[in-house]
Amino acid sequence: MKNNDLLKLKKIASKLRLDIFKTAMNAGKGHVPPAFSWVEIATVLFYKNIINFNLKNHKSNNRDKFILSKGHGCLTLYAVFSDLKIINKKELNNFAKNGSLLAGHPDTVINGVDCCSGSLGHGLGVGAGISLANKLKKNKNKTFVLLGDGECQEGSVWEAFAFAPKHKLNNLIAMIDRNSLGSTDFTENSSPLEPLKKKIENFGWNVIFVQGHNIKKIYSTFKKINKFNKPTCIIFNTIKGKGLKLMENSPRWHHQLPKKDLYNKCLEELKNS
Amino acid sequence: MKNNKLDFRDEVFFEVYQLMKRDKSIVVLTNDMGAAGLDKLYTKFRERVVNVGICEQNMMSVAGGLAQSGCSVFVYGIISHLIFRSLEQIKIDICLQNLPVHIIGVGAGLSYGQDGPTHHGIEDIGVTKVLPNLTIYNPSDPKLAAKLLNQAYKNKKPSFIRLDKEQTVALKASKNHDYFRMFNKNKRNIILSTGYSTLLAVKYQKIYKNFTIIDLFKLGNSKNEKITSYLKKAKKVLIFEENLSSSLFSDFIYKIKSDYNLKFEIRVCSLKKQFLFGSSSRDYIWKKKIILENLFKNL
Numbered sequence: 336m337k338n339n340d341l342l343k344l345k346k347i348a349s350k351l352r353l354d355i356f357k358t359a360m361n362a363g364k365g366h367v368p369p370a371f372s373w374v375e376i377a378t379v380l381f382y383k384n385i386i387n388f389n390l391k392n393h394k395s396n397n398r399d400k401f402i403l404s405k406g407h408g409c410l411t412l413y414a415v416f417s418d419l420k421i422i423n424k425k426e427l428n429n430f431a432k433n434g435s436l437l438a439g440h441p442d443t444v445i446n447g448v449d450c451c452s453g454s455l456g457h458g459l460g461v462g463a464g465i466s467l468a469n470k471l472k473k474n475k476n477k478t479f480v481l482l483g484d485g486e487c488q489e490g491s492v493w494e495a496f497a498f499a500p501k502h503k504l505n506n507l508i509a510m511i512d513r514n515s516l517g518s519t520d521f522t523e524n525s526s527p528l529e530p531l532k533k534k535i536e537n538f539g540w541n542v543i544f545v546q547g548h549n550i551k552k553i554y555s556t557f558k559k560i561n562k563f564n565k566p567t568c569i570i571f572n573t574i575k576g577k578g579l580k581l582m583e584n585s586p587r588w589h590h591q592l593p594k595k596d597l598y599n600k601c602l603e604e605l606k607n608s
Numbered sequence: 609m610k611n612n613k614l615d616f617r618d619e620v621f622f623e624v625y626q627l628m629k630r631d632k633s634i635v636v637l638t639n640d641m642g643a644a645g646l647d648k649l650y651t652k653f654r655e656r657v658v659n660v661g662i663c664e665q666n667m668m669s670v671a672g673g674l675a676q677s678g679c680s681v682f683v684y685g686i687i688s689h690l691i692f693r694s695l696e697q698i699k700i701d702i703c704l705q706n707l708p709v710h711i712i713g714v715g716a717g718l719s720y721g722q723d724g725p726t727h728h729g730i731e732d733i734g735v736t737k738v739l740p741n742l743t744i745y746n747p748s749d750p751k752l753a754a755k756l757l758n759q760a761y762k763n764k765k766p767s768f769i770r771l772d773k774e775q776t777v778a779l780k781a782s783k784n785h786d787y788f789r790m791f792n793k794n795k796r797n798i799i800l801s802t803g804y805s806t807l808l809a810v811k812y813q814k815i816y817k818n819f820t821i822i823d824l825f826k827l828g829n830s831k832n833e834k835i836t837s838y839l840k841k842a843k844k845v846l847i848f849e850e851n852l853s854s855s856l857f858s859d860f861i862y863k864i865k866s867d868y869n870l871k872f873e874i875r876v877c878s879l880k881k882q883f884l885f886g887s888s889s890r891d892y893i894w895k896k897k898i899i900l901e902n903l904f905k906n907l
Binding site for chain 1 (some may be wrong): 621635655656660661663665666668669670671672673674675676677678696697700701704705797
């Protein structure tokens, strides 16, 4: 990746964080840290054409699909959709307000959203169904599913992990936002997931572990996925709340927002990042 | 003597077979449940019949994913497991997006009575009828079951088709409507039944002819005018179901009675709101709990 390109993507990531933060503060609600932790993933996925999904084809059923299984991380998706003009910029101002398209968790009333999420543990199974349909139709479409790591405590996720390799769904890419935090505590304090990579490998997946905020490494990882003949799982090592020191890696901030006196300080930090 | 009895699953899977021959987008999923008719589908349409394994939640999510990609999906298993294990998946991955997924559940009522309370299909209507977009079909004979499956398929919306395990002859109604049919119409005493209870009512109607049976087989978005027109003339209505009193197919008639200020007396003959422990065949339950002869005789 060229330096110009990298710089451009970093600027996009910064802008996304700013949009996310402003949107949540304007609404007085929103899961900011879970959104921040996957901003670089979203940046590479949607802005480097990893996923065949854009303004021209987002209403079509014949394209790559993206499922935000960790639905509470939707502010990033909304910010991306707004930036790509898939939704009107004004909609961000209406987030979580009465009558708004944009609820605290995404649903398919929004063109381009491929799965109603919010209740965890559904997305990978739905993604497996879409992938199976694509295999039956013999098309080349891929399905990308972003899961939270806390979400991987749900049994239904493991049912899907078992299902996909059996049906050779190499057109399914699971991505785990491994920020090590659930809603109120670290995942390893409640229902431990480690050794996560080994567990998923043993289910028959090809598993790659990568730094989740390193745009260059994320990009080179995504470029590899076409080579595999089994489903791929990318575990992104991330920091919940990445971008705001106040929120980083802290169980306190799952859906808390800073008080108004901290607003300007946070805004400044995001602008300078 | 020729046995004219038909099997619900055989008739339904034969219908699925015919549909799959014509429509290449149909996919059938099962949670490792077997049936003779399903075996035939495996043989003929191997690629499109998938044993997902004993994972009902994943099965419903996969069904949702297939359906949103243009497939018409049939999901087959035992009612109690399909519904309760994966209710959220049915709600979110199927009903919320109004997808063409048709849940074929076997074991309505006490079909699996002797297998104990984990296999009884007596509470599921209570939790599924609250879901928007879901039509529930409860056929009382196998021919009707196949016909309703075809209807559900054409409707292209979420459906739940409840099948009994009892083998039975096809019933011939005196009047057919889109969500109910009638036996021996024009009597002022009405039995409102569904599924297996209709079979019982029809059996006793041969002896005691003093009532009309309204066999309800569809619960969804049907308008109530037709059934109301019959209820207006009724003197007594007996709701007769092999479901818990908290999980009735036909309790919408209380609203009809109230809305139209109708005068008929309502009685309910169903299972009490309690679990049935141990082995409880339906013959044992119906003889133990109610004296059927007296019920129909004194109607």
